[in-house]
Amino acid sequence: MIPAGILLPVEVLHSHGYAVLASFVAVNTMLFLGLAIAKTLPVPRLRWRGGTRRGETRSIHPDEPA
Amino acid sequence: MRRFAGVAIMIVTAAMALTVWAVLAATEPRPDWEPQRLVIGGWEVRYDVNGPTIGLVVAALLLALAAGAGIAIFEDRVHTAHRRTHPRVERRPLAPRRVMERTRGVYAGEVTVTAVIPAHDEEAHILATIGSLRAQSTPPERIVVVADNCTDNTAALARAAGVEVFETAGNTGRKAGALNQALAWLLPGLGDNDAVMVMDADTVLASPAFIETARARMTADRALMAVGGIFHGEPGHGLLGQFQRNEYTRYAREIERRRGRVFVLTGTASVFRPAALRAVAASRGTLLPGVPGDVYDTIALTEDNEITLAIKTLGGLVVSPRECTVVTELMPTWRLLWRQRLRWQRGAIENLASYGVTPTTVRYWAQQIGIGYSVIALTSYLVLMAIMLLAIDQWVWYPFWLGLGTLFAVERVVTVRAAGWRARLLAVLIIPELIYDLTIDIVFVKGIVDMTVGRRATWHHVGAERAAVRT
Numbered sequence: 001m002i003p004a005g006i007l008l009p010v011e012v013l014h015s016h017g018y019a020v021l022a023s024f025v026a027v028n029t030m031l032f033l034g035l036a037i038a039k040t041l042p043v044p045r046l047r048w049r050g051g052t053r054r055g056e057t058r059s060i061h062p063d064e065p066a
Numbered sequence: 067m068r069r070f071a072g073v074a075i076m077i078v079t080a081a082m083a084l085t086v087w088a089v090l091a092a093t094e095p096r097p098d099w100e101p102q103r104l105v106i107g108g109w110e111v112r113y114d115v116n117g118p119t120i121g122l123v124v125a126a127l128l129l130a131l132a133a134g135a136g137i138a139i140f141e142d143r144v145h146t147a148h149r150r151t152h153p154r155v156e157r158r159p160l161a162p163r164r165v166m167e168r169t170r171g172v173y174a175g176e177v178t179v180t181a182v183i184p185a186h187d188e189e190a191h192i193l194a195t196i197g198s199l200r201a202q203s204t205p206p207e208r209i210v211v212v213a214d215n216c217t218d219n220t221a222a223l224a225r226a227a228g229v230e231v232f233e234t235a236g237n238t239g240r241k242a243g244a245l246n247q248a249l250a251w252l253l254p255g256l257g258d259n260d261a262v263m264v265m266d267a268d269t270v271l272a273s274p275a276f277i278e279t280a281r282a283r284m285t286a287d288r289a290l291m292a293v294g295g296i297f298h299g300e301p302g303h304g305l306l307g308q309f310q311r312n313e314y315t316r317y318a319r320e321i322e323r324r325r326g327r328v329f330v331l332t333g334t335a336s337v338f339r340p341a342a343l344r345a346v347a348a349s350r351g352t353l354l355p356g357v358p359g360d361v362y363d364t365i366a367l368t369e370d371n372e373i374t375l376a377i378k379t380l381g382g383l384v385v386s387p388r389e390c391t392v393v394t395e396l397m398p399t400w401r402l403l404w405r406q407r408l409r410w411q412r413g414a415i416e417n418l419a420s421y422g423v424t425p426t427t428v429r430y431w432a433q434q435i436g437i438g439y440s441v442i443a444l445t446s447y448l449v450l451m452a453i454m455l456l457a458i459d460q461w462v463w464y465p466f467w468l469g470l471g472t473l474f475a476v477e478r479v480v481t482v483r484a485a486g487w488r489a490r491l492l493a494v495l496i497i498p499e500l501i502y503d504l505t506i507d508i509v510f511v512k513g514i515v516d517m518t519v520g521r522r523a524t525w526h527h528v529g530a531e532r533a534a535v536r537t
Contacts, residue, residue: 008457016091018453023095024087025450026118027126028443033470034130036477043323058287060259062171 071419072412072514075431079438101462117466137432144425145327148381157353158381159345162289169288174258177281179206179337181263182252184244188267189218191395196227198270204278206263210252214244220267239364241333249343249361256340259284268395269334272298279389280337291342291382294328294374295335295392296321303398308492309502310396310403315485318391326385331377333370334394338377346376354379355420366420368413375417378426400505407506411513441507444500471496 012018057064101112117123151161158164181199185192192211199206211224214234221231232251237243245264252262261284263277271277280293296318299311321329331338343361351358354376356365366372377384397403415434421427478493492498515521 008453010457010459012453012457019095020087020091021446021450021453023090023093023118023122024083025443025447027086027090027122028439028446029470030118030123030126031130032440032443033473034127035134036474038131038134039320039323040477040480056166056170058166058289060169060174060177060285060288062173 068416068419069517069520072415072517075415075434075438076514078435079442082435082439083442111463112460113463113465115465117464137429141327141429144428147425148378149383151381155381159349159353160291160342160377160383161381162383164381165289165291165341169258172258175260177259177261177284178208179204179261179263179277179281180208180210180252180256181206181265182210182212182245182248183265183267184212184214184241184248185216185220185224185267186214186241186244187216187218187220189220189223191268192220192223193227194270195265195267196224196229199265199277201274202271202277203274204281206277210248211267212244212248214241239362242360242362242364242366242369245362245369246360246364249347253340253343253361258288258339258341261337261339262343263335263337264333265335265392266333266394269297269392271295271335272391272393273389276335276390276392277337279387283385283387284337284339287383289383290385291339291377292328292331292384293337293390294331294384294386295390296386296388297332297334297392297394299396300393303396305492305498306398306400306403307396308488309499311485312482312489312492312499313502315489316481319481319484321386322388326387328374328378328384328386330371331374331384331386332392333368335390335392336370342377342380342382345380345382346373349376349380363420366413366417367409368417371410371414372417375421375426375430379421379424404505404509407509408513408516411510412517415513415517437507437510440503441510444504444507448504 054066057066100116101114104111104113118126148158149162151158151163153161153164153167155161155164183192183195188195196209196211199209209229210232211220211229212232212234213221213224214237216233221233224231232248234244234247237247239246249262256262261280263280265271273279276295283293284290297314298318299307299314301307303310321327346354347359347361350356350360350363356363356372356376361373362369363372363376374384397406414430418427418430418434423431475494475496478496478499479490482489482493
């Protein structure tokens with residue numbers, strides 16, 4: 001058990017400033033959590049829109065089919 | 067003006083944080099301190115089920131999603147614009163359609179690879195590097211060691227190993243200067259498909275199919291200007307080594323999730339078409355920063371990051387295939403890591419400053435702003451924790467935040483899963499990696515301060531740094 005108010009009075013925790021700071025940290029945590037979840041999940045891919053067909057070959061061999 | 071780029075990033079970041087703060091202060095946040103008591107088997111447990119309001123949670127998640135998706139969509143649009151650039155557009159000499167038009171119907175021979183290894187007193191590593199090149203499923207046709215101001219046996223060892231040695235003369239431009247001299251000698255003799263692989267002497271190719279993959283990619287696409295390596299950390303160096311390996315693993319995973327879209331054509335090993343290097347040299351002083359005629363910018367602290375920006379700015383296609391893996395040296399001490407990261411961080415921002423805000427660089431600026439914001443977020447988190455710990459009279463459990471911590475732990479572990487159980491064990495603990503991230507964040511701030519006050523940047527050579535630590 002930690003003795004009451006080691007350095008700061010417990011009332012600090014009820015102040016408006018502390019509440020704003022706590023919300024600020026909460027919002028940031030949620031922001032980073034959102035990014036973390038996005039990084040954990042598979043990457044969303046848009047359906048392929050027929051981009052595999054090329055007008056001409058990109059190969060270094062000029063006579064290769066496209 | 068260049069030196070104030072870091073300050074600009076911090077101002078944008080601070081403005082974002084202040085906006086969030088102001089909105090929260092105006093909404094009369096619910097008090098975050100209403101602990102309840104619960105007695106379980108004679109033990110009194112205090113807990114607080116309060117979490118942020120649903121509105122706050124949803125808004126923050128949406129903001130994160132919008133920021134992430136916004137950057138991704140913007141980057142994709144720039145990429146598409148470059149792919150579609152009309153061949154006559156002079157400011158994008160490496161745009162695919164222009165390259166296609168220039169090389170249509172011309173067969174310049176099979177793709178060959180010349181490995182160029184800049185080496186400054188690398189006698190300890192050079193043979194391993196050459197060995198890993200020769201162990202490739204399709205070894206390079208030529209290997210050139212660029213002996214730059216060596217005072218050791220690097221050149222002799224390389225010659226004895228049977229590779230070409232190019233010795234720099236009067237080079238004061240460090241690695242970039244050495245490469246410029248070697249490339250000025252090498253490039254005139256190379257055809258369109260004679261690729262140049264620039265590789266660090268402290269690196270070995272991890273995949274035996276690195277060069278084979280690069281050849282296949284460049285054979286299939288004559289507009290492809292560069293193939294970049296994906297680096298992993300060498301084994302060893304205890305906990306500090308594991309921090310770096312975890313970081314590199316996450317970075318490699320990120321590249322793979324981007325389907326090989328390049329952030330940096332790593333100096334550890336990347337393969338370039340001569341056309342790309344020539345166009346960069348020809349565009350310096352006009353379309354690109356730097357000295358006309360130089361392939362690499364000798365002012366840049368991170369020359370690999372700079373040449374990536376250069377090729378992308380000129381519209382060139384680049385890719386980092388998952389098969390192209392390398393293993394590179396890690397920093398063995400915190401002090402060396404500090405110096406390395408200071409150089410990387412400062413190099414990245416200085417490069418952005420010389421390019422300005424352009425379609426190509428927006429993504430990189432956003433990344434820096436992201437780091438800046440994470441500095442503020444992490445600091446405010448630590449301040450909050452400190453105030454709470456100094457003011458509470460008894461331990462209080464927060465189910466909501468414990469749940470959140472678990473989700474973070476899952477993310478940490480999933481993103482290093484590929485790196486084995488040690489990596490996962492370190493990741494699941496969260497706190498150690500948080501301390502590592504904090505160190506990187508402090509480097510970020512220090513880098514910006516150094517830049518702004520005009521403190522001279524130093525380019526420490528790893529070998530020299532190691533020697534300095536030993537003495």
